[in-house]
Amino acid sequence: MAASTNMFSYKETNNWFKACLALKITKDGLANFLKTELQTAHTAVGISCGNCSTEKLIPCPTLPYCNKRKRHYCPFHKSQKPQQCFRCDQVKQNITLHHRYNTPSWRNTDAKKWTSDFWEIGKCFLPPDGYSSVLSVHESDFNGIISIMLNCTHFQNCLSSSCLSPPPPDRRSPLEMVLVFQARESY
Numbered sequence: 001m002a003a004s005t006n007m008f009s010y011k012e013t014n015n016w017f018k019a020c021l022a023l024k025i026t027k028d029g030l031a032n033f034l035k036t037e038l039q040t041a042h043t044a045v046g047i048s049c050g051n052c053s054t055e056k057l058i059p060c061p062t063l064p065y066c067n068k069r070k071r072h073y074c075p076f077h078k079s080q081k082p083q084q085c086f087r088c089d090q091v092k093q094n095i096t097l098h099h100r101y102n103t104p105s106w107r108n109t110d111a112k113k114w115t116s117d118f119w120e121i122g123k124c125f126l127p128p129d130g131y132s133s134v135l136s137v138h139e140s141d142f143n144g145i146i147s148i149m150l151n152c153t154h155f156q157n158c159l160s161s162s163c164l165s166p167p168p169p170d171r172r173s174p175l176e177m178v179l180v181f182q183a184r185e186s187y
Contacts, residue, residue, distance in 0.1 A: 027142040034122075034145055035137045041154040042118035045094040050115035052088040058106050088114070095124050100151050108132045125151040 091114055095104050104124035108131045113120040119136055125148040126140075134140050149155045 023142045027140075027145055030145050030149070031137050031140075034148060035118075037155065037158050038118045038122040038137070038148070041098065041152060042121050044154065045098065045114075045121055046087070046091045048088040048091045048111060048114040049085055050112055052085045052111050054106050054109055054111040057085070057088055057092050057111055095121065098153050099125060100153055105129075105131070122148050122152075 088111060092111075096102050105126050105128045106124065107128060108123040108126050109120050111120075122137070123131055123134070126134075126144050127147055131140070131144055134144065137145070149159075
């Protein structure tokens with residue numbers, strides 16, 4: 001027990017703690033920006049009907065989602081025939097066009113919520129697994145936020161040099177003091 005009380009005296013432990021704190025502050029800082037821009041991207045992608053499920057919009061077989069271990073059975077699809085819905089298909093195509101690698105994560109999203117929830121559109125730009133239960137931008141981790149910004153081409157227009165270097169908050173209050181104050185408030 002005595003060894004664990006002295007843990008913060010080690011430089012390596014302090015560096016890990018600082019890195020975790022920096023990731024949390026960065027994630028929290030980017031979350032509101034991401035939320036605003038995803039709402040804009042949601043408008044650009046279009047509005048679906050709200051009745052189609054993701055499984056019905058994606059044809060079978062679609063790699064890597066379809067894995068037919070048994071004959072005529074796909075664990076991802078409820079039916080092997082895609083549903084014909086012009087509005088939802090248009091939204092699906094727009095999501096694919098906005099994806100940097102043209103491979104959205106269909107497993108993460110619920111197409112029935114595309115009408116009202118911008119986050120469900122954003123989840124298409126996350127890594128393929130592990131984000132289906134994340135309900136908001138603020139619940140996502142740093143990796144998720146950065147993945148959306150890298151995979152969604154909408155953010156190419158948002159992150160110009162003028163956006164990346166805003167003026168400092170105040171000459172009397174350098175950025176370092178602001179970050180230290182935020183870190184103290186958070187913990």
